[in-house]
Amino acid sequence: MDVKEKITKIKNMEEYLIKADYELINLSNIKEETIINMKNALGVILLTDKPNVKIKKMEELLKMINEEIISKLPEGEKEKFDKHRNAFLELLRKRTDYKEIEERYKELEEMEVPKMFDTLEEIAKKDREKAKLEGKVEGKLEGERELIIEILNQRFGEDFDKRLENKIRKANEETINQIKKNILSITIEELKETLK
Numbered sequence: 001m002d003v004k005e006k007i008t009k010i011k012n013m014e015e016y017l018i019k020a021d022y023e024l025i026n027l028s029n030i031k032e033e034t035i036i037n038m039k040n041a042l043g044v045i046l047l048t049d050k051p052n053v054k055i056k057k058m059e060e061l062l063k064m065i066n067e068e069i070i071s072k073l074p075e076g077e078k079e080k081f082d083k084h085r086n087a088f089l090e091l092l093r094k095r096t097d098y099k100e101i102e103e104r105y106k107e108l109e110e111m112e113v114p115k116m117f118d119t120l121e122e123i124a125k126k127d128r129e130k131a132k133l134e135g136k137v138e139g140k141l142e143g144e145r146e147l148i149i150e151i152l153n154q155r156f157g158e159d160f161d162k163r164l165e166n167k168i169r170k171a172n173e174e175t176i177n178q179i180k181k182n183i184l185s186i187t188i189e190e191l192k193e194t195l196k
Contacts, residue, residue: 028052036068041081044069048091058096059124066117082113092120098127144176145169151183152191159188167195 027050035047044065047053053061073081081088089108093101100123101108108116149168152160168179178194179186186194 032064036064039069039072039074040077041073041084044081045084045088045091048088048095057124057128058092058098059121059128062117062121062124066114066121070113070117078113085109085113085116096124096127098123100126141173141176144180145171148176148179148183152179156188156191164191164195171195 027046030046030050032047032050032053035043035050038046047065047069048061070078070081086109089101089105092098093105101120104119104123108119111119145168149165152164152168168176171179175194179191182190
């Protein structure tokens with residue numbers, strides 16, 4: 001007998017059905033304070049997943065969760081969070097592109113929860129500092145590109161056209177350094193060759 005036949009043989013199917021009402025909640029409509037004041041494991045997950053959480057940096061969110069929720073969880077809720085830490089780590093992984101979380105995932109899973117949050121804050125801080133440093137390098141390179149364009153414009157006049165200018169703006173650091181090193185002696189032909 002297949003499943004369909006078994007179901008049709010049961011006269012009163014309703015007694016076997018689970019009756020439950022579900023309510024969808026728009027997380028963006030819930031205030032952060034409300035989530036923090038829940039003081040439960042679910043609050044940590046909700047705050048991590050909240051799309052419009054008012055923070056400037058992930059580091060701040062982790063610090064907020066650690067100080068405002070995790071440290072104040074009742075014992076039973078701490079145990080619940082410990083069971084759901086993988087869900088939290090997965091959400092964090094989706095919200096960020098921290099390679100170190102990927103690299104240290106197993107280690108993070110096994111850490112005590114407060115130590116895990118301290119480690120995650122350190123990872124976020126390192127990532128922010130790295131991004132800041134990369135931004136400075138890119139800003140410096142952008143400045144060098146503009147200076148090179150200005151010098152070459154003065155050197156070559158009309159021979160230095162918009163096409164060459166655009167190529168310099170898109171050139172990588174190695175090419176910019178090569179042009180910079182030879183800026184006073186480079187010919188327009190050599191410049192075109194370098195920018196190919």
